[in-house]
Amino acid sequence: MIQRMRPHATGLVYIGLILVVGVVAMNTQNNLLFWTLGVLAAGLVLSLSLSALMLRGIRARRLDPQSGAVGEPLVVRYELRNRRRLLPVFNLHCEELPDVKRFRLTVRRGAEEVGIERQAKPWQELLEPAFAWVMHVAGRETTHAEAVYWPTQRGLVRFNRIRLWMTFPMGIIRRSTTVAQMHHTLVFPRLYMLRPELLDRFAPAGMIGMRMTQRSGSGEEYFGVREYREGDSLRHISWKRTARTDELVTIERSKPSPPKLRVAINLMRATEDLRMANDTRKAKREAEERAISLAASILYAADKSGYETGLSVLGYDMPKMPLRRSRWHLGRMLAALASIDLDVDRQAQSRGVLPSAERAAFVIVHPDRVDPGLARDDVWHLTAAQLESVTTGTLGWDPSQIRNVGDVVDAMITTTDAAQETAA
Amino acid sequence: MRLLRSYPVMSFALVLVSLIALCLAQGNVGLLVVAGALAALSWYITEGPRSKHLPRWVSNVLVLAVSLHVVVDLTQNRHDVLGVLGRFIVLLTLIKLYERRTARDHAQLLTLSLLLMVTGCLQSTDLLFGGLLIVYAILGMYVLLLHQLYAAHDENRRVRLETMPQGYRLAPSHRPVTGRAVAGQFRWFVSAVTVIGLAISVTVFVLFPRGVGEDLIPQLQGPSATRRPGFTEEINLLTGTRITDSRSVAMEVSVLDETAKPMEFGRPLLLRGSVLPQYDGGGQWSPQTSQSPLLDSPGSGFISLSQSPLETGRTLTVQVKPYIRTNVLFAPMLPVAVELDGGPGLRFDAATQLIRTARQESSAAYRVRFQPSPSDRTLERMGIPRMKTTPRNFERRWPSAIQPVLRSMQRVARQLLQDASVATNPPLDEDAQYAWVQQAARAFEQYLQSETFSYTLDLSDVVVTASSDPDPVMQFLTETQRGHCEYFASAMTLLCQSVGVDARVITGFVAYEYDPAAQSYLVLQSNAHAWVEVRTGPRRYSTYDPTPPATLQELHSTTASITDRLRWVYERFDGTWSEQIIEFDRGAQQEMTRKLDERWSQRIVEALEATREWAAGVNRSFKLGSAGYIWLGLVALAAVIAVIAVVKVMRRFLSIRRRARLEHMDGAQQRRLLRQLGFYVDMLNVLQRAKIRKPRWQPPLMYAGIIESEQPNAGGAMREIAELFYAARFGGQMLDRNDIARAKQLVTTLAGELNVRVPR
Known part of the structure; x- marks a missing residue:
């Protein structure tokens, strides 16, 4: 590891003090000042040598995280190991070096690489800078440090290089070293708490609401009878039929079908083409972000309420996500929303691109105005401007609840890209 | 944390020592009593149960007033510039003691205390002042090192609180991350640093050329x-x-x-x-x-x-x-x-x-x-x-x-x-x-x-x-x-x-x-x-x-x-x-150099004489005649070469032991692997020379895969080496001579592909 060293303000003051004491000592030939000069010089020598020794003995590795969310702390943990037996390390700072430019990302769909290349933002545009601080690492000891970042935008964060630095022991110079370790983290959009009645309005019980499927399951409605199998509950035995046939017969119930909700987000119009009163690009971009947040919030709330959910992103060559209910599925949908790059060219889609025969409630979120011609007539339309009216505040949530985020992230990034970076 | 909590007390003690030292250096008992009492009172007021502090604007006004006072003082005591300077720094220090003390204020106090000591050095050479200077240096080393931790902790806490969004439901932890026995290890570290620092300072004191730059500023003379x-x-x-x-x-x-x-x-x-x-x-x-x-x-x-x-x-x-x-x-x-x-x-x-x-x-x-x-x-x-x-007119001879x-x-x-x-x-x-x-x-x-x-x-x-x-x-x-x-x-x-x-x-x-x-x-x-x-x-x-x-x-x-x-x-x-x-002074330096020269030259002569006598004795006992000295020289040369070889082998074994992580293994197995896994260390050294050092946490086969994607030939060679390494290290396989020769050949190939030399 190559170490870098640079004096900072305190160091310059210290060096100035050494010069002043040196000149005065020479002028007066005062031996106490010569000794004081010696003590100050010793401080400089010790500062140069001990910081180098300490940093040389430290090995650092980034451990976490796989995901974060806008407005929620993104805790990045580092494993710091002191290889030296006798020399402890004090006052060690650990931080991510900013990426100097946007990086190229090759996106793939499932196992198949689709060859979409796009520029992703450097992490410092998505997160507030932070650092981890370790007061002490004893000899031959491993310590974990945490840096708490606060994401300000959703997207894929790429951490590239870790910088370890210290001013210990005298605070005169700042010595640093850099460790290369690639790491990708997905920052989900900010989530809001949806008004409880809103989901009921989207998908009231009925045709597409709570109903029984044509398959046996654990519901309440009668589906049929069959012969008794080992393990069947005694409560489900049809005693009348058993008495008649003289064989144990079990009643089967129909499988319940949860309500279904498909959320679509309309991003077909380019940011500049959005129809808004506030004509600035910043406001339009903000409206798009709010729309994404609203879509994500609806999906999250519906999933927590037992809905099967699906996602369609209009304007992007992104596959329609089917109606499912699982943490992995929710993660995929939120990750898809998180990784939408608003800077790429949008694809115009005609009327009827959305499934019309799907037996599910349908919500389309628009960043600007409602575009009623996009789908069937019973679709719910929401706009980004309605975000405050349909939500009751931000939702504090732990992104780690979503499983396999790492797989989702891996699915988005080709390994060759990571390998190139690591090898570099 | 007790170590960090002790910092304000230690810092205050250091400032107090410097105040006392300066008052003693000036021989000003009145200043000592007043400044000492005000300093002691400041601790009670700022750190006591009520914890009151001087508002910033008040302290700024006071600093301005003290600055004006120093101008007046200087016009009245032109012959006593150092005395005026000392009193000025004392007053500034007292004002700082009554302020709210952040890490930055503590740093300013430490600087002021150092200036007090330097001014004291210019005014006194007494034993008492010298003793206080030594106490200050030792205590100052402890406080300075502790200050680094205190300031970093303060900064860490401040940054975490500032970056947190307003009204967020949870406050992030800002407890310092420490290893085992932090206080004990810190004291041990400070002791070692103090001893080394004092040794360096004494060396500078003894070796600094005296007489150079004397009277650069005639107005500024020491005591x-x-x-x-x-x-x-x-x-x-x-x-x-x-x-x-x-x-x-x-x-x-x-x-x-x-x-x-x-x-x-x-x-x-x-x-x-x-x-x-x-x-x-x-x-x-x-x-x-x-x-x-x-x-x-x-x-x-x-x-x-x-x-x-x-x-x-x-x-x-x-x-x-x-x-x-x-x-x-x-x-x-x-x-x-x-x-x-x-x-x-x-x-x-x-x-x-x-x-x-x-x-x-x-x-x-x-x-x-x-x-x-x-x-x-x-x-x-x-x-x-x-x-x-x-004579009568003796005045003329004056x-x-x-x-x-x-x-x-x-x-x-x-x-x-x-x-x-x-x-x-x-x-x-x-x-x-x-x-x-x-x-x-x-x-x-x-x-x-x-x-x-x-x-x-x-x-x-x-x-x-x-x-x-x-x-x-x-x-x-x-x-x-x-x-x-x-x-x-x-x-x-x-x-x-x-x-x-x-x-x-x-x-x-x-x-x-x-x-x-x-x-x-x-x-x-x-x-x-x-x-x-x-x-x-x-x-x-x-x-x-x-x-x-x-x-x-x-x-x-x-x-x-x-x-x-x-x-x-x-x-x-x-x-x-x-x-x-x-x-x-310069005379004492020369005298010391002369004595050291005498002593060392005497020792060298004695050692050479003893060696010569020993060689003559050996020569006599073996009856080798005049050619015996040549034989003795050859034996000595062989011994030196043997020692160098043993050291190199030991260093290589230690490197293999560390990099292949054999520390925990029992004797026989470890010795076997030490003999066989040299090629693995050679491979790591080749990678290091090619500036693509393998991260310690990454398995060699995985890293070989990464290299392979960039340079297939080099990656392939590395993959084979890694497989041999796995077989010996984890598979318990005894590599024969051909395997090891093959591994060495692969290392050479890898080095060739990466355009570096194989380290010897």
Whole structure:
């Protein structure tokens, strides 16, 4: 590891003090000042040598995280190991070096690489800078440090290089070293708490609401009878039929079908083409972000309420996500929303691109105005401007609840890209 | 956390030490009391139960007021720039103590405390201040290191709180992350750093070239050092405004009568060492030197100092055993014969009656025969030149440099003579003139021994400079009227010279403490003394001692109170401190270098000699003849090569052990792998040379995959090496010679692909 060293303000003051004491000592030939000069010089020598020794003995590795969310702390943990037996390390700072430019990302769909290349933002545009601080690492000891970042935008964060630095022991110079370790983290959009009645309005019980499927399951409605199998509950035995046939017969119930909700987000119009009163690009971009947040919030709330959910992103060559209910599925949908790059060219889609025969409630979120011609007539339309009216505040949530985020992230990034970076 | 919580207390203690040190350096008890009380009060107010702090704007106004005050102070005390600067920093420090203290404020306080100590260094060289400086350095090292942790913790907490969104439901933890036994390890670390730091500082202190850049800024001068008592051949009243006591023994002196029996002399025994007839002004006296010939030596025994045989008179002998190295043989008036252990090599100056060794310095014992009351004939035969009487217009012979001083002195002297009813001008008749000289000298001696003058070794409160007006001696005589023996002797000599009396200052030792058991006088360094000799005949000088005898005896008396003893102990340390530290100059550096050179060259010669003898002994025992040395050389060379080889093998084994993580394995398995896995370390070294070091946490096969995607050939070679490594390291497979050769071949291939050399 190559170490870098640079004096900072305190160091310059210290060096100035050494010069002043040196000149005065020479002028007066005062031996106490010569000794004081010696003590100050010793401080400089010790500062140069001990910081180098300490940093040389430290090995650092980034451990976490796989995901974060806008407005929620993104805790990045580092494993710091002191290889030296006798020399402890004090006052060690650990931080991510900013990426100097946007990086190229090759996106793939499932196992198949689709060859979409796009520029992703450097992490410092998505997160507030932070650092981890370790007061002490004893000899031959491993310590974990945490840096708490606060994401300000959703997207894929790429951490590239870790910088370890210290001013210990005298605070005169700042010595640093850099460790290369690639790491990708997905920052989900900010989530809001949806008004409880809103989901009921989207998908009231009925045709597409709570109903029984044509398959046996654990519901309440009668589906049929069959012969008794080992393990069947005694409560489900049809005693009348058993008495008649003289064989144990079990009643089967129909499988319940949860309500279904498909959320679509309309991003077909380019940011500049959005129809808004506030004509600035910043406001339009903000409206798009709010729309994404609203879509994500609806999906999250519906999933927590037992809905099967699906996602369609209009304007992007992104596959329609089917109606499912699982943490992995929710993660995929939120990750898809998180990784939408608003800077790429949008694809115009005609009327009827959305499934019309799907037996599910349908919500389309628009960043600007409602575009009623996009789908069937019973679709719910929401706009980004309605975000405050349909939500009751931000939702504090732990992104780690979503499983396999790492797989989702891996699915988005080709390994060759990571390998190139690591090898570099 | 206790370690971090202790920082404010330690920081406050450091500031307090610096405040006390500066007040002591300035000798300002009032400032010490006020500043100490305000500082102590600040701790109660700012850190006490109510924890009040001075608002920033108030402290800024106070700093402005103090800055204005310093300008006024400076205009009033232009001669005391350092004192004003010190008081200014004290006031700034007190204001800072009452402020709310963030890490940055603590840093400013530490800087202020350092400035206080530096200012103190410019104002004092006392032992007490020096002790506080050492305490400050050690405590400061601890506080400085702790400050780094405290400031970083503060910064970490601040950043975490500031970056957190407003109203967020959870506050992130800002507890410091520490390893095991942090407090103990920190103290251990600070101790080690302090020891190394002190060692480096002492090295800088000793080796820094003295004399370079002296008087760059003449206005800024440091304090004069305290002075160790002891004999000096010249007098400079400006060196050392304070003379410390010293109980180190200068010499043992026995007085033998005509029958060679030890005796007590009866009155203080004055042992002459230097004659100073010429005043140079500015408090300086130059010795009278002349190049006298070497004495003829008849062999062993006494060497006569006279040019012709002496007539018999009362002749005594002083037997001196010196403990100091000097080229002066101290003897009472009038030495007539001398015997030096270690042979001849002596010079005798008849004009000054001083004996010196021809060699540079000596501490050999010697004996001197002397006549306490020599006759005129004896003086003549000793070769003492006859001097003329004082002429009427003696003022014209005064050196121009000191004429103003002598004129001032003359006015005082004539007034004194008038008061004593003695003629103010010397008579022309020779006999009358010598009688008048004795009367005048007696008058001056009595005046200086009167209660008007007091004896002191501490003149640190008196501001005296070479260019000051009046002259230091005149200042002593008319203003301060306090001083030590050099002041008294200087004053009397100048008074005598100003009215035409031929007088000179003598420096040497005075022996008071007679030990009846040992039948000798114990002469200490503090017995160094200065007195006056006045010419009372054509060849005769009479001794006068203007220093108050009662005070002098009291100072040198053996009976003293506990306070005196404590003071004596302190002054003894102070003397050592002053001699070893404060007065360490270019001469001391050269002397130390010379001694070190001697010692090391002696050791090297001894080692070479011992080696040569050992080689000769071995050669003799094996009967190899002259060719044996060649064989011995070859054996030594082989031994050196073997040691180098063993060291290299050990280093390689340690590297394999560490990088292949074999530390936890038992002996046999570990030894097997150490022999086999060298190729793996070679591979890592090749990667390191190619600047693609494998991260320690990454398995080699995985890393090979990464390399393979970029450089298929290199990656392929690395993959094969990794597979061999896995087979041996984790598969328990014993690699045979062909496998290892294959692995080495792959390492060479890898190096070739990466365009680097295989490390040897």
